[in-house]
Amino acid sequence: MNKNRLIIHQLLDSNVAHVQGVPVASMVDLNGDWNWQLFQHMLPHHVLLRIAAIRAPLPLLGADNVGWRGGIMDRFSVKAAYKVRMADTPQVTDKVWEIIHKHRGLQRIRVFLWLVCRNKIMTNVERGRRQLTTDTYCPVCNSYPEDVDHVLRSCASTAAVWCSIIKSDKVNEFFSLSISEWIVINLTKPDYFVSHEAEWDILFGALVWYFWKARNALVFNGAVEVNRSILELSRQLRDVAVRALVLQQSNQVVSTPLMRSPVEWTPPEQGWVKLNTDGAPHAISGMASCGGVFRDHMGEWILGFSKFIGVCSVVDAELWGVLVGLESAWSHGFRKIIIETDSLDVCRLLRSDNHSQQGLSLLMHLNRLRHQD
Ligand SMILES: [Zn+2]
Numbered sequence: 001m002n003k004n005r006l007i008i009h010q011l012l013d014s015n016v017a018h019v020q021g022v023p024v025a026s027m028v029d030l031n032g033d034w035n036w037q038l039f040q041h042m043l044p045h046h047v048l049l050r051i052a053a054i055r056a057p058l059p060l061l062g063a064d065n066v067g068w069r070g071g072i073m074d075r076f077s078v079k080a081a082y083k084v085r086m087a088d089t090p091q092v093t094d095k096v097w098e099i100i101h102k103h104r105g106l107q108r109i110r111v112f113l114w115l116v117c118r119n120k121i122m123t124n125v126e127r128g129r130r131q132l133t134t135d136t137y138c139p140v141c142n143s144y145p146e147d148v149d150h151v152l153r154s155c156a157s158t159a160a161v162w163c164s165i166i167k168s169d170k171v172n173e174f175f176s177l178s179i180s181e182w183i184v185i186n187l188t189k190p191d192y193f194v195s196h197e198a199e200w201d202i203l204f205g206a207l208v209w210y211f212w213k214a215r216n217a218l219v220f221n222g223a224v225e226v227n228r229s230i231l232e233l234s235r236q237l238r239d240v241a242v243r244a245l246v247l248q249q250s251n252q253v254v255s256t257p258l259m260r261s262p263v264e265w266t267p268p269e270q271g272w273v274k275l276n277t278d279g280a281p282h283a284i285s286g287m288a289s290c291g292g293v294f295r296d297h298m299g300e301w302i303l304g305f306s307k308f309i310g311v312c313s314v315v316d317a318e319l320w321g322v323l324v325g326l327e328s329a330w331s332h333g334f335r336k337i338i339i340e341t342d343s344l345d346v347c348r349l350l351r352s353d354n355h356s357q358q359g360l361s362l363l364m365h366l367n368r369l370r371h372q373d
Helices: 007-013 045-052 078-087 094-101 107-117 124-129 148-154 156-165 168-176 179-188 200-221 227-251 314-331 344-351 360-370
Strands: 273-281 287-295 301-311 337-341
Touching: 045 301, 094 107, 094 179, 107 179, 107 200, 148 156, 148 168, 148 179, 148 200, 156 168, 156 200, 156 227, 179 200, 200 227, 273 301, 273 314, 287 314, 301 314, 314 337, 314 344, 314 360, 344 360
Parallel strands: 273 337
Antiparallel strands: 273 287, 287 301
16 A cells, blocks of 8 residues: 555555455454454565554444545545656646746736746747647748747847846846746846846746746747837736735735634543543644543543554544544443544534545444444
């Protein structure tokens, strides 16, 4: 169960063909615990740690059913599958995305900048790549292939506009950075390339946007924008955006700071015991454990427990806390128990009749305990 791979895949990878077709139930001993001796030699340590965090299935908990572990609910959805897929992809673009997301310019410029970074705008080079055209050259200068860099930065007429505002000692760097770096620096370091332009991040976005618009106007309508007007238009757009920002800030309601009510432990009624549980994975190692205490109506400590779980999610760790707590309550003869947990997710899962895949095996064990006489 490395991330989202099934145990059986791990087993097949390990060339252990003789366990093919053997049900998971056969890996459980008579006490309902994993029979580690049967399979621990076949699986790597990190997989065993994940299995340790799953409560072994019991036949009395019901028949097997098909589920989708990727989402919170058991139903498969494209969204959940996408999330699972993306969780395995290194998020190298996160920083760029965050910076563009925080861009103070118009939303459509924000989206455009993101498309630029993803190399997704329809330049002639891109159209050629998609076999929509055989001519990938720039329709303005006819000298170079029209790629993102050429359209937004280095086509002669565009470059002339940039050069009129960029510091002379920064020109080389301005034109040699990768497109993502170029966008990031311009959005985050307003004084780096220019010295006399107010709100450079907003103006930069507006310029890039208008260069693209002008080119589209030329290709589709034959309209030739004078580049000088692009600079003026961009400055106007910047001024509008700045005014909107100022207005937005002055209209913002000053909200009262969030008052946290002090959380106070209250004792249960006489004859009841209260169980407080908690569970969490370690932030770095991912190794989870849980623990809890039982107290009586006087607030006196009755019993405590702690358990190492294995590798699992926060919710699973919290559920383990409740399960181990209820099991020790049962074995100590407590029958009137109030459970307190600080996890809203756990409360929701315990209250819900919906068979969620999240913590499924733990929930089934918990339900069995709740209905035990
Ligand atoms: Zn050109």
